[in-house]
Amino acid sequence: MMNKTSKTHDSLLRPGVTILGKWHQNRYVIIRQLGKGAIGSVYLCDANGKKAALKISDKGASMTMEVNVLKSLAKVQGKSLGPSLLDVDDWVTPQGTTFSFYVMEYIRGTSLQAFIKQNGREWIGVFLLQLLSDLEELHEAGWVFGDLKEENLLVSSSPTKVRWIDVGGTTLIGRAIKEYTEFYDRGYWGLGTRKAEPSYDLFALTMVFLSIFYPNKFTKGKNPQVTLLRRLQDVRALEPYRDCLKKAILGKYLTSTEMKQEISMAIHQEQQKHIKANTTRTNKQQHKPLALEVVGFLLVALGYYLSSLLIP
Amino acid sequence: MKKGTLKQILLITDGCSNKGEDPQATAALAYQQGITVNVIGILEDDQTEEPEGLQEVEEIALAGGGVSQLVYKQALSQTVQMVTKQGMTQTLQGFVNTELKQILGEEHTMEDLDPEKRGEIMEVVEDLGETCDLEVLVLIDTSASMHDKLPTVKEALFDLSISLNSRVGRNRFSIYNFPGKRKDIDKVLDWSPKLDSISSVFPKLTSGGITPTGPAIREAMYQFGKKNLLRSFRHNDEQDIENA
Ligand SMILES: Nc1ncnc2c1ncn2[C@@H]1O[C@H](COP(=O)(O)OP(=O)(O)O)[C@@H](O)[C@H]1O
Numbered sequence: 001m002m003n004k005t006s007k008t009h010d011s012l013l014r015p016g017v018t019i020l021g022k023w024h025q026n027r028y029v030i031i032r033q034l035g036k037g038a039i040g041s042v043y044l045c046d047a048n049g050k051k052a053a054l055k056i057s058d059k060g061a062s063m064t065m066e067v068n069v070l071k072s073l074a075k076v077q078g079k080s081l082g083p084s085l086l087d088v089d090d091w092v093t094p095q096g097t098t099f100s101f102y103v104m105e106y107i108r109g110t111s112l113q114a115f116i117k118q119n120g121r122e123w124i125g126v127f128l129l130q131l132l133s134d135l136e137e138l139h140e141a142g143w144v145f146g147d148l149k150e151e152n153l154l155v156s157s158s159p160t161k162v163r164w165i166d167v168g169g170t171t172l173i174g175r176a177i178k179e180y181t182e183f184y185d186r187g188y189w190g191l192g193t194r195k196a197e198p199s200y201d202l203f204a205l206t207m208v209f210l211s212i213f214y215p216n217k218f219t220k221g222k223n224p225q226v227t228l229l230r231r232l233q234d235v236r237a238l239e240p241y242r243d244c245l246k247k248a249i250l251g252k253y254l255t256s257t258e259m260k261q262e263i264s265m266a267i268h269q270e271q272q273k274h275i276k277a278n279t280t281r282t283n284k285q286q287h288k289p290l291a292l293e294v295v296g297f298l299l300v301a302l303g304y305y306l307s308s309l310l311i312p
Numbered sequence: 313m314k315k316g317t318l319k320q321i322l323l324i325t326d327g328c329s330n331k332g333e334d335p336q337a338t339a340a341l342a343y344q345q346g347i348t349v350n351v352i353g354i355l356e357d358d359q360t361e362e363p364e365g366l367q368e369v370e371e372i373a374l375a376g377g378g379v380s381q382l383v384y385k386q387a388l389s390q391t392v393q394m395v396t397k398q399g400m401t402q403t404l405q406g407f408v409n410t411e412l413k414q415i416l417g418e419e420h421t422m423e424d425l426d427p428e429k430r431g432e433i434m435e436v437v438e439d440l441g442e443t444c445d446l447e448v449l450v451l452i453d454t455s456a457s458m459h460d461k462l463p464t465v466k467e468a469l470f471d472l473s474i475s476l477n478s479r480v481g482r483n484r485f486s487i488y489n490f491p492g493k494r495k496d497i498d499k500v501l502d503w504s505p506k507l508d509s510i511s512s513v514f515p516k517l518t519s520g521g522i523t524p525t526g527p528a529i530r531e532a533m534y535q536f537g538k539k540n541l542l543r544s545f546r547h548n549d550e551q552d553i554e555n556a
Contacts (some may be wrong), residue, residue: 088428
């Protein structure tokens with residue numbers, strides 16, 4: 001896509017530049033650019049000695065809509081869904097142009113793909129459960145995430161947790177999805193509407209985990225459903241969750257709670273399988289460390305899940 | 313609350329007009345009648361800069377109060393729905409701005425309000441965008457160079473109807489191509505709530521050499537039901553916002 005306005009604020013916002021808010025008079029010093037999206041650019045900045053993420057754009061209306069979503073998410077009880085919102089303001093450049101910006105919590109983390117590559121596929125189950133718990137809360141509050149994709153998720157450390165960064169697609173249930181990305185969109189795959197319902201997110205969630213194993217993505221082919229299911233079948237790391245993911249692709253889950261329950265059951269079964277494998281092989285010393293390791297990770301997964309239930 | 317109907321022409325072209333009146337003038341005329349003109353210019357795969365033939369794309373949209381975007385055909389689906397939705401938001405915001413001017417004085421627009429108030433107004437705009445009825449007339453350039461792009465256009469329009477039919481408000485679509493066999497435009501699909509019937513009608517398109525964009529927009533304007541045309545719908549919608 002060609003975008004003629006892309007040079008505007010990016011050329012002005014060099015490291016060290018101070019942004020002064022027109023309405024609230026807060027100062028932010030630019031440290032570096034974190035990323036660029038369809039709506040605007042995000043910068044790491046210094047806000048009174050604390051690090052924060054600042055998003056700036058010339059698309060005022062879209063920015064206002066994102067801020068509205070962040071505000072609504074802040075009202076959802078419980079843990080933080082999406083980055084917390086710190087400030088909303090306008091910046092008038094020395095040349096007199098006005099840009100809208102907002103400042104949010106800086107989320108420091110690695111991509112799902114990098115994290116799983118480094119720390120092992122045992123984390124897939126953990127992240128599935130974490131994301132399903134968050135989605136459960138969001139859906140109960142009347143919202144659908146919409147633009148759920150790998151690029152919009154970061155794994156932050158201590159404790160290890162998947163966080164959402166871009167909430168621009170978050171839509172009230174029953175409305176039309178505000179923003180989506182083709183690969184993650186069930187409409188594109190011919191597997192449903194673009195109406196905001198929990199099952200829309202569950203489809204996208206499955207695509208997030210597929211995309212980890214297909215970094216270059218894949219196209220839909222002649223028969224999109226067949227393509228998708230075959231690609232799922234081909235990923236060995238997803239085998240324990242395959243039946244659940246398949247149901248999510250086909251829109252069989254109406255709520256994230258249903259899917260969460262079945263995923264945790266799948267993790268439990270996997271665990272049982274390994275315990276059994278372990279006991280029948282007790283005399284084969286060389287297998288023991290591996291089996292123990294697997295059981296260990298699954299216990300970690302279950303632990304995370306249980307703690308997500310206990311800690312509100 | 314009775315909601316107004318937004319009317320849009322979505323022009324899809326890959327080149328410059330070369331026959332009849334200036335398309336900017338007819339787009340401005342359509343806008344005067346309460347019809348927003350959005351324009352999508354399709355780039356050839358090997359074009360890296362904005363080609364001269366597509367410069368008028370932005371100008372037509374500007375005159376028609378709409379949104380424009382140049383795009384490679386691979387990204388057409390997402391662009392078609394984005395342009396349509398942004399066009400709706402822009403039109404609705406336009407109404408809100410007119411209202412604000414009446415209340416706060418001539419020089420006030422949304423940007424002059426503090427972010428708090430802007431957020432509240434944007435919520436109203438979003439509500440209207442979701443619930444209002446929408447009429448989209450798709451106007452497809454079928455001059456010779458468009459030939460290899462038409463299958464993608466068809467797919468993108470089908471995709472558009474998935475997006476818009478996921479809204480709460482009702483939709484009506486119609487498709488016209490230009491140049492027509494004997495007239496400026498030919499009807500491909502009459503007003504209908506869905507676009508899934510297009511797979512059967514699309515192969516009928518024939519490609520010719522001239523590109524009468526201006527006359528095509530003028531004709532398209534009259535397909536929105538002649539009764540409504542004179543009673544400017546903009547007035548209706550202002551009332552709706554007051555009632556909201
Ligand atoms: N709160 C944040 N903390 C850290 N990085 C962020 C944060 N918000 C955005 N980013 C980075 O900036 C990039 C672009 O931001 P995003 O909000 O996704 O833009 P857009 O909505 O316009 O697509 C992201 O991919 C991410 O790398």
